[in-house]
Amino acid sequence: MPDEPLPFPPSDEPAHGDVGPAEVARTDDVPADAPRPGARAVTLTLSMLVSAAVFAVMLVVPTAYAVSSPGPTKDVLGEDQGKPLITISGAPTYPSTGELHLTTVSATGGPGYPSTPLRVLQGWFSPWSNVQPREVLFPDAGETREQVDKANQQAMVSSQENASVAALTELGYEVPATLTVAGAVQGSHAEGVVQTGDIIVALDGTPLPDYQSLLDGLAGVEAGDTITLTVRRNGAEKDLTIETGTKVDGSAMIGVYIDPTFDMPVDITISIDGIGGPSAGTMFALGIVDKMTKLDEANGEVIAGTGTIDVNGAVGPIGGIRQKLEGARRDGATWFLAPASNCKEVVGHVPGDLHVAKIATLHEAREAMTAIGAGKGASLPTCTAG
Template sequence: MTDETRPAREGSTAEVAPPREPAGGDVFADLYQVERPVITRRERLMSVTGLVTSALVAVMALLPSAYAIGGPGPTYDTLQNDEAGALVSISGAETFEPSGELRLTTVSVQDGGSQIMTMGSVLRGYLSEGQYTTPRELVFGTTEEEAEQQQEQSRQQWVTSQEAATVSALEALGTEVPAVLEVAEVAPESDAFGVLEKDDILLAVDGEGLDGFSDLTAAVESGTIGQVLTVTIERDGSQQDVDFSLVDNGFGEPMMGVYIDPEFDLPIDVEVAIDSVGGPSAGLMFTLAIMDLLTEEDELNGAAVAGTGTMNSTGDVGAIGGIDLKMIGAERDGADWFLAPVANCAEVVGHIPEGLSVVAVEDIDDAYDAIVAIGAGQTASLPTCEAVAG
């Protein structure tokens, strides 16, 4: 074999020399006698930048993040009564065996600042339709003290929601709950500002005694904006009458502009066997569970209904957060129906899981009528969020 150049193979445009030992430099160039490519500064910079970016992304995916990640949490059947015991127990009144399920729904939030939750997890949560991400300080605070304060606030809201649910359930069933109506605060825009004082106890409006919170609500709702009320109060152990006008609540409705801290005298005791849930959003489902247990009628007739919403002592259903995730959890755990606050309907539309039917409710009467209709199979006239939001 000689060193002279041989003809290229058919289909080739290059000439190939016999192999020889590399003389240093690029083995590929020495073997095949091709010209070494010239790498420009721009190309070198882009290559280095790409490597650095890839390295940073890899490191960020492993580092603890400063975000919290939320997703569908567990659901709890408030009518559950098995070998572990009843989830909602009532003493002081006759109760009846229920059927079906009334599931309260939750959102599970994981701390993205831990060693387990990384930036990679946050990015996956951000891109997922079944999760959300938010700066962790909005959920857990920036200090340990703030985190403890938020947890305590959540526990207090949980306890308060149970009391409000009991009051609302009893009064919806026709039992008025006596209460001491104590002034907690007077709004500056109220005509009662400077007239009523903190710790005043409201006894009567225009000569009509106030036996419970619903009496006060009725007195205000039956009035008109600008109407002067004569309110009998107890202050420092003595009674007196004070006058002030109802003001506009911003929606064209009358209000006193006074925050009341009612001390209810409940005729029954309700115990809830859940210690892993916080906040006020389970109020609606607790109220329905109490009503179901206290009534002989089989409202659900075996139906599985989930839902969410705050509940005040006058029976109003309030908006909550994370309703799209709660619907996912409800469908996952076998619910066929979901009760949603009217105020959340705009967030419901377009996010309803397949197989789940959503009913819009504004107060406890709406919600109770809905579960009765569902149990009876008469659901055609139930209001939907699509109709409300549209």
């Protein structure tokens, strides 16, 4: 399907009205002294035909480029196709007067969504679009459109669960979880010790009723320390001794992939169609917080933002931050919450009078939302060149 509508829609009507058989011109009807078209007219006609053919080709021929542009935004406090984006049952909710917009990027160049030459030209001349080789954005040449859509949808579902857990934890709820081992990190000391399907129940003798308890327990462990991990395997508990490794930030890691299953104390449903990926997590979490608190944090302001989120509330980097900034400004936002890890891409690329506040956690995002609603946004930390 071409990226742009055809310049002239097809029609069943003749170009110059209904012409019957009796009205068809014959060569012998043309006067002998009729003027013949000159060379200039022929050249002009040919030029127009060639230009039309080139333009038609530019509408449909795929290129080897991917083009990213500002996509639509959605107010997570509002509705999508007549349904609330966020529905909460099992706990009180409160009205909100502000708007919290998740932001998106519209991309062509992937499987099933080719970038035409015209689309590439438009991208090159737009300050808010990004044109790059297709393989940069879509590295798997054999991936199908269905596979891309499925992966994006899975990432969206995961981000919604993370947002719900992080929001409830931020609001003081305990969210019980079953911590199931999905595998061991290759090369770690946990390899060959844990087994896929083990259920982690304690760390150094301290029970782990939820994911946050595991994180709190690891916070007191230094990289290289030996820990005792108690797991339930085949119905019986077993103590495993593991030497911890080192994360990129220098903290300790067990070397275990965990697939948590959460027992949500509040029923939260997020409904949105046509948008995939993990980057809306932070705005979903903020929307849940705003709905579940008496304070009207946004207080009439239009706040946009982006960022992945994990279950403990850490906000992660995303792609297309510049396109999302412009999409937010275009749709009426005056504030934008940007992941701190994206700040280098933000500096010098903030459109119009949009104000940017940097955030690294859901708690910081909540505080920023509250400050903006209270008219104190000027005091918030922002992205700087330093």
